[in-house]
Amino acid sequence: MPIVRPFLASRKFVSTIGAGTGTGETFAIDATSFTDDTGAAATAFPLPSYYILYINGMVQTADVSTISTTAITIPDGETLDGATPVIVEIVVN
Template identity: 60%
Template sequence: MAIIKPFLTSSRFDSTIGAGTGTGATFAIAATAFDNDAGVVATAFPSAFAYYNLYINGVLQQGSTSTITTTTITIPNGDAENAGTPVTVEFVIN
C-alpha cells in the first residue's frame, strides 16, 4: 500500500490557447504565458507534484492529452482550438 503524505495543496495556472506556439504535435504553451492563483504572471510550473489536471474550456482532459515540464505544457493539436479558449492547469502538490 502506498504511503500518502497528510498534507496536500494545489496551485492553478490560467491562460488561453492563443498564448501557445507551434502546430500539431509540437503545440505548446510556455509557463510564462500563464497567470498563477495570485493573478501574477508565472515564472515556472512546480518541479515536484503528485499529479496535475488539465482543463480546456473548463473540461477536464485525459492524462494522455498533454505533457508538462517546469517551463512548458505541450498539448498536441491544441492549435485546432479557438485562440480565446481558456486553459487551466492545476497541480496537486504534497
C-alpha cells in the same frame, strides 16, 4: 512508528490557447504565459505530483497533454480557438 501525513496543496494557472506556439505534436504553452492563483505572472510550473488540465472548463484525460516546469504540451492544440481558456491545476507535496 507514527503515521506521517503527506502534505498536499494545489496551484492553479490560467491562460488561453492563443498563448501557445508550435503545431501538431509540438504545440505548447509556456509557463510564463500563465497567471497564477494570485493573478501574478507565472515564472515556472512547480514539479507536480499530478496535474489536471481543463480546456474550456472541461477536464481532459491524461493522454491529452504532458507537462514540465517550463511548459505544457497539448498536441494539436493549435486547432482550437485562440480564446479558449486553459487551466492547469498542479498538485504538489
